[in-house]
Amino acid sequence: MHSQKVKDFLIELQNEICFALGDNQxxxxxxxDWEKSDANRLSGSGSTRIxxxxxxxxxGGVNFSDVSGSSLPSSATLARPELKGMSFRAMGISLxxxxxxxxxPTVHMNLRFFSAxxxxxxxxxxxxxxxxxVFEDDVSHFHRTCKDSLDNLSxxxxxxxxxxxxxxxxxxxxxxxxGVGGIFFDDFSELGFDGSFELIKRVGRSxxxxxxxxxxxxxxxKWGSREKEFQEYRRGxxxxxxxxxxxxxxxxxxxxxxIESILMSMPPVAKWTYNYIPKKNSPxxxxxxxxxxxxxxxxxxxx
Amino acid sequence: MHSQKVKDFLIELQNEICFALGDNQxxxxxxxDWEKSDANRLSGSGSTRIxxxxxxxxxGGVNFSDVSGSSLPSSATLARPELKGMSFRAMGISLxxxxxxxxxPTVHMNLRFFSAxxxxxxxxxxxxxxxxxVFEDDVSHFHRTCKDSLDNLSxxxxxxxxxxxxxxxxxxxxxxxxGVGGIFFDDFSELGFDGSFELIKRVGRSxxxxxxxxxxxxxxxKWGSREKEFQEYRRGxxxxxxxxxxxxxxxxxxxxxxIESILMSMPPVAKWTYNYIPKKNSPxxxxxxxxxxxxxxxxxxxx
Numbered sequence: 001m002h003s004q005k006v007k008d009f010l011i012e013l014q015n016e017i018c019f020a021l022g023d024n025q026x027x028x029x030x031x032x033d034w035e036k037s038d039a040n041r042l043s044g045s046g047s048t049r050i051x052x053x054x055x056x057x058x059x060g061g062v063n064f065s066d067v068s069g070s071s072l073p074s075s076a077t078l079a080r081p082e083l084k085g086m087s088f089r090a091m092g093i094s095l096x097x098x099x100x101x102x103x104x105p106t107v108h109m110n111l112r113f114f115s116a117x118x119x120x121x122x123x124x125x126x127x128x129x130x131x132x133x134v135f136e137d138d139v140s141h142f143h144r145t146c147k148d149s150l151d152n153l154s155x156x157x158x159x160x161x162x163x164x165x166x167x168x169x170x171x172x173x174x175x176x177x178x179g180v181g182g183i184f185f186d187d188f189s190e191l192g193f194d195g196s197f198e199l200i201k202r203v204g205r206s207x208x209x210x211x212x213x214x215x216x217x218x219x220x221x222k223w224g225s226r227e228k229e230f231q232e233y234r235r236g237x238x239x240x241x242x243x244x245x246x247x248x249x250x251x252x253x254x255x256x257x258x259i260e261s262i263l264m265s266m267p268p269v270a271k272w273t274y275n276y277i278p279k280k281n282s283p284x285x286x287x288x289x290x291x292x293x294x295x296x297x298x299x300x301x302x303x
Numbered sequence: 304m305h306s307q308k309v310k311d312f313l314i315e316l317q318n319e320i321c322f323a324l325g326d327n328q329x330x331x332x333x334x335x336d337w338e339k340s341d342a343n344r345l346s347g348s349g350s351t352r353i354x355x356x357x358x359x360x361x362x363g364g365v366n367f368s369d370v371s372g373s374s375l376p377s378s379a380t381l382a383r384p385e386l387k388g389m390s391f392r393a394m395g396i397s398l399x400x401x402x403x404x405x406x407x408p409t410v411h412m413n414l415r416f417f418s419a420x421x422x423x424x425x426x427x428x429x430x431x432x433x434x435x436x437v438f439e440d441d442v443s444h445f446h447r448t449c450k451d452s453l454d455n456l457s458x459x460x461x462x463x464x465x466x467x468x469x470x471x472x473x474x475x476x477x478x479x480x481x482g483v484g485g486i487f488f489d490d491f492s493e494l495g496f497d498g499s500f501e502l503i504k505r506v507g508r509s510x511x512x513x514x515x516x517x518x519x520x521x522x523x524x525k526w527g528s529r530e531k532e533f534q535e536y537r538r539g540x541x542x543x544x545x546x547x548x549x550x551x552x553x554x555x556x557x558x559x560x561x562i563e564s565i566l567m568s569m570p571p572v573a574k575w576t577y578n579y580i581p582k583k584n585s586p587x588x589x590x591x592x593x594x595x596x597x598x599x600x601x602x603x604x605x606x
Contacts, residue, residue: 050577173559239546259477
């Protein structure tokens with residue numbers, strides 16, 4: 001019963017987001033409904049929505065999936081090793097938008113509901129932003145929207161989830177954050193089912209108000225090959241994060257999930273250049289000073 | 304003393320390869336000698352040679368490194384957990400050539416000498432080929448050259464190392480080999496130091512005879528945007544393998560190695576396209592039938 005409520009919400013949210021950032025922007029949203037049945041590993045169904053080579057988004061994907069398995073893989077139980085091997089059900093929505101215009105940031109959101117055995121369940125997820133060129137006001141707006149959505153439940157969540165996000169979306173081997181953060185949480189059940197579900201709904205409904213205005217404001221900024229090169233180079237970092245650190249991706253690969261839906265988060269094009277360092281004081285060099293924990297909400301207030 | 308002999312050989316081999324595939328092809332080979340000192344993690348030095356946006360190679364890298372650390376990371380000790388935490392020295396040469404022409408295959412070689420504590424040492428490495436369009440004769444030649452280099456030591460090595468390679472360069476999440484294999488071995492010390500070093504030398508010296516003729520034969524084949532698109536798409540698989548499965552890469556990332564030299568193996572450009580499946584009977588579709596264990600040496604003899 002709980003699961004059905006969550007499912008209804010996630011599917012409704014998926015539709016809203018696909019309409020706002022897809023159809024409403026003149027994009028063609030391809031819908032790919034799928035089923036997967038593998039008695040030994042993972043069974044379930046899902047609906048993948050994809051924009052490829054669009055006008056605003058070079059690649060955008062919003063995936064809903066609801067899968068069950070007979071044995072939880074290790075990537076899902078790092079924090080709760082006692083669950084290893086239990087049967088489970090995982091449903092969630094996962095999205096990434098890779099804009100064409102390098103002045104529009106890439107965005108990622110994930111919302112998931114996990115249940116293991118009869119009694120164990122939790123929510124997890126988050127939203128985070130990965131710009132190539134930083135407009136401070138945009139990032140402050142993004143963080144403030146995330147904060148506002150959580151403050152009415154409790155003022156303790158934003159600082160905690162923001163801190164989680166700064167720690168999680170971090171490339172240890174580069175000593176660099178993936179982007180400018182956002183909010184992230186996992187193993188969340190402390191408000192009981194109704195309260196925790198309410199939190200997930202607030203986070204999910206803050207996505208469009210947090211991101212859509214940035215797209216509308218920046219999608220017409222003029223850009224050239226210089227900005228494109230830098231965007232494609234930086235997308236290499238996105239690939240590195242997803243394949244080396246991202247728990248959702250690793251969970252999918254380990255549990256035998258549907259590969260195309262899991263790797264839908266990959267950028268359309270990524271480049272690697274040996275030992276590339278942006279020229280001092282160039283617009284590209286400025287990005288790097290933002291790839292660390294910053295108090296974006298206060299920064300916005302001060303201005 | 305042992306280490307110095309290996310080092311001299313590896314550096315000589317690096318020079319030979321950079322000359323043959325670099326200078327001799329009219330490429331500009333950038334030399335980047337580096338030192339790294341981190342008392343808590345990894346210290347050492349190396350020499351990275353890079354071709355970027357060359358005429359024949361879109362990206363080529365040949366890296367020599369000689370590093371020591373106070374504590375072996377887990378990726379290096381999967382087969383020998385008793386070594387975990389021991390001090391170690393690792394030297395090796397690692398190379399990848401990503402050709403511009405999609406009809407020329409990408410190639411990878413790694414040769415390494417590991418020592419841990421006072422008494423433990425072993426060699427590891429291998430050579431493998433990743434084509435985008437398969438010419439069966441080329442692949443047979445590649446495998447036969449690898450086989451010949453090993454047969455004089457013992458006829459048992461090629462079948463064993465070929466099998467290792469088929470198993471190792473395999474993307475489980477795609478149920479697909481990365482390419483058409485080659486040879487691969489690890490934890491090798493069974494011939495004593497002199498014999499094992501001889502084996503490494505034979506493998507290293509078989510690289511140019513195995514690969515160079517293929518480059519010379521195919522680098523002038525005409526190609527267009529169709530072949531380029533497919534090459535860039537397939538390079539996405541190369542990225543997936545390196546970041547998800549490659550032991551050398553994971554060892555480097557875990558041990559705090561020099562990132563730019565480790566990720567030198569990444570392709571210059573990689574693309575991901577949702578649910579791309581080549582058209583039936585297209586030249587692109589043919590690749591997939593070769594991405595499984597094939598007896599390439601016999602195949603070549605039969606023709």
